[in-house]
Every structure is written in C-alpha cells, then in structure tokens.
Amino acid sequence: xxxYVVGVAGGTGSGKTTVARKVVxxxxxxxxxxxxxxxxxxxxxxxxxxxCQLNFDHPESLETSLMLEHIRALKRGETIQAxxxxxxxxxxGDTTREVKPAPILVVEGxxxxxxxxxxxxxxLKLFVDTDADIRVLRRVRRDMEKRGRTFESxxxxxxxxxRPMHLQFVEPSKRWADVIIPEGxxxxxxxxLILTKIxxxxxxxx
Numbered sequence: 001x002x003x004y005v006v007g008v009a010g011g012t013g014s015g016k017t018t019v020a021r022k023v024v025x026x027x028x029x030x031x032x033x034x035x036x037x038x039x040x041x042x043x044x045x046x047x048x049x050x051x052c053q054l055n056f057d058h059p060e061s062l063e064t065s066l067m068l069e070h071i072r073a074l075k076r077g078e079t080i081q082a083x084x085x086x087x088x089x090x091x092x093g094d095t096t097r098e099v100k101p102a103p104i105l106v107v108e109g110x111x112x113x114x115x116x117x118x119x120x121x122x123x124l125k126l127f128v129d130t131d132a133d134i135r136v137l138r139r140v141r142r143d144m145e146k147r148g149r150t151f152e153s154x155x156x157x158x159x160x161x162x163r164p165m166h167l168q169f170v171e172p173s174k175r176w177a178d179v180i181i182p183e184g185x186x187x188x189x190x191x192x193l194i195l196t197k198i199x200x201x202x203x204x205x206x
Contacts, residue, residue: 009126
C-alpha cells in the first residue's frame, strides 16, 4: 500500500519543523521525512559572496522538480537518495541521505503548498500559523546560533527577501491547507488530533 503523505508548511520560524518532528515521534519507524530546504539549487557557478545575495525565499531557488520525483518514487516503494545542504556555504553537500519508503511520508518546507504538482501528492496538508514577531525572533536566534550569521545579515535578509516572499507566496498558500495549526508545536490539542490520524493510517497500512 502506498504511503500516506503529510505536508507541513508555514512561515520561517513558525514551528513547522517541530510539528513535523512530533509526527515522526508519533509514528516512529513507520515515518520517513523529506525537507524541502535541502533541495536548494547548487549554485556552484557563483562565488560565496554572490550566493549570499541570492533570494532563497523564492520558489525558483528550490529544485522542486527533483523533490517531486523523489516523492513519487517513495510512493512507488522505491528508496531514494535525498540531497543534503550546507546553509553556511549555501552549497549542496557532497553526500546524499538514503530515504527508504515507509507507511507515512512527511514532507516539510515553507514553500511546499506553492507548487500545484507537490500539493497533488499530499494526502494531508498542515499549515503552521504563528505571529510574525515570534517567527522573526526564532529565525534570528537560529541563523546566529546554528548557521553562523551576523545579526546585520539576518536583519537585511529579512527585509530584502524573507518578509516580501512570505507575503507574496507563503501566506497565500495557507488557503490550500486542510488544517491550520496556530502556534505550531505548542498547540497540543491540534497535535493530539493529528497524531491520532497518523496512527490510524499506520495501522491501516500494516
């Protein structure tokens, strides 16, 4: 039986990764995961400084067609080699990550619902909706602590691309969601309902 595919979208810092992690924890070994932001195009033709100026929040910055191929392959029961990505150098990693098919496939990314072909592959679409001030503070902390960015670079990127692209692409994509989750991983009522659904799908596929 083909996997049940769960898409998790939402703005940067909304808590969508936390929601995806909760789904994985609830399903255990019966869940595999694909992250949209590991599919950023590998612009090796550009210098590091030039790559830093790219708009990483526009749909064209991602190789979504490859992700679509991988989703369809996993639904056919095939193992795939998902790309890895280094956010400090803005380059694809030299190694790939083997992903084996499982009863539940979780796909996560801020621009996930923008692409019509991707949406068509999703059985359940979750949008994590969190206030902008909370999201930006989370992003600043993440980029400075985990990605080696300066506050100035994070601030400039937010004004130049993150906020405009959120308003143009991410926020409107909310209309495609089956379920909107306010406050992400802290919304235990919503998470309990979603995990109940996930567990029922796991049982059905066993």
